[in-house]
Amino acid sequence: xxxxxxxxxxxTVSEGASLELRCNYSYGATPYLFWYxxxxxxxxxxxxxxFSGDTLVQGIKGxxxxxxxxxxxxxxxxxxxxxxxxxxxxxxxxxxVPGGFKTIFGxxxxxxxxx
Amino acid sequence: DVKVTQSSxxxxxxxxxxxxxxxxxxxxxxxxxxYRQDPGLGLRLIYFSxxxxxxxxxxxxxxxxxxxxxxxxxxxxxxxxSTNQTSMYLCASSLGFNEKLFFGSGTQLSVL
Numbered sequence: 333x334x335x336x337x338x339x340x341x342x343x344t345v346s347e348g349a350s351l352e353l354r355c356n357y358s359y360g361a362t363p364y365l366f367w368y369x370x371x372x373x374x375x376x377x378x379x380x381x382x383f384s385g386d387t388l389v390q391g392i393k394g395x396x397x398x399x400x401x402x403x404x405x406x407x408x409x410x411x412x413x414x415x416x417x418x419x420x421x422x423x424x425x426x427x428x429v430p431g432g433f434k435t436i437f438g439x440x441x442x443x444x445x446x447x
Numbered sequence: 448d449v450k451v452t453q454s455s456x457x458x459x460x461x462x463x464x465x466x467x468x469x470x471x472x473x474x475x476x477x478x479x480x481x482y483r484q485d486p487g488l489g490l491r492l493i494y495f496s497x498x499x500x501x502x503x504x505x506x507x508x509x510x511x512x513x514x515x516x517x518x519x520x521x522x523x524x525x526x527x528x529s530t531n532q533t534s535m536y537l538c539a540s541s542l543g544f545n546e547k548l549f550f551g552s553g554t555q556l557s558v559l
Contacts, residue, residue: 341487364545376537376550383545422489426545431503432478433545437490 334359334427336438344444345413353408353441355423364426365406366435367397371419379421382406393417418445449474453538453551460558466525468554470538479521480548481505481513484535496521528558 335358345351357363367379380391387399397408406423423438454469472479478497482490482505492505494513502513510532514522521540525532535555539548 336489338489366547368548375552376539376548378547381547429503431501432495432497434492434495434505435480435545435548436492436506437482439487439489 334425334436336423336425336436338421338423338438338441340441341439342442342444344446346446347415348412351408351410351413351417351443353421353423353443355406355408355438356404357406357423357425358404359425359427361428363406365397365399366424366426367391367395367406367408368422368424368437369393369419370422370440376422379408413443413445415445415447418443449549451538451540451549451551453536453554455554456552458554458556460525460528460556462529462558464525464528464558466528466556466558468523468525468536468538468556470521470523470551471519472521472540472549473519474540474542474549475518476540476542476549477518478541478543478546479515480539480541481511481521481523482537482539483507484537484553490537493523528556530558532556533558 337356365382368376370376382389420440420442422440451472480495481493496502496515512524537553538551
């Protein structure tokens with residue numbers, strides 16, 4: 333069965349420090365992978381996605397993620413965190429199912445940014 | 448700009464009531480989805496639809512049903528609300544296969 337694991341429930345980083353959020357997926361075929369962000373009081377917004385090609389993908393707000401097939405991972409990174417990055421981050425995999433497709437989400441990682 | 452609108456931001460209902468959650472998208476998207484979001488569990492898929500009058504069960508369909516009579520509207524129905532259905536409900540739509548999801552602002556449902 334398809335699944336997504338985000339091992340860290342919450343992470344705290346200092347403003348200006350680098351960030352890496354971990355994501356591991358389980359899916360039998362070539363995955364479609366996504367990172368979404370949910371800022372306080374706001375809806376979910378797509379940060380980036382990977383379908384094929386270059387395994388390092390760039391997203392909005394200075395985020396990037398690297399797909400590593402051998403590790404079944406799709407970790408999200410940012411070189412320098414800003415206070416406005418405090419939010420909850422969700423990794424997701426797109427899976428083909430009878431009748432079409434569905435997007436499966438991980439449990440999320442809440443990011444706290446300290447001054 | 449793309450818009451997914453959920454009819455209520457907050458809703459309080461009593462156990463046993465029939466509850467309707469409405470979602471409308473203005474992007475002519477074929478695909479629509481209902482998720483519930485609970486702390487520590489992330490988003491879990493309840494039902495989805497790829498066309499008018501079509502529906503597919505997601506991962507947690509028990510206690511829910513859906514209706515899609517028009518392309519732009521996808522309704523989630525709780526036939527007899529229970530306290531364990533207290534949650535944040537998120538509607539989403541997408542243009543095509545494994546495309547990005549556009550989310551509504553969510554409905555926080557409390558069942559007392």
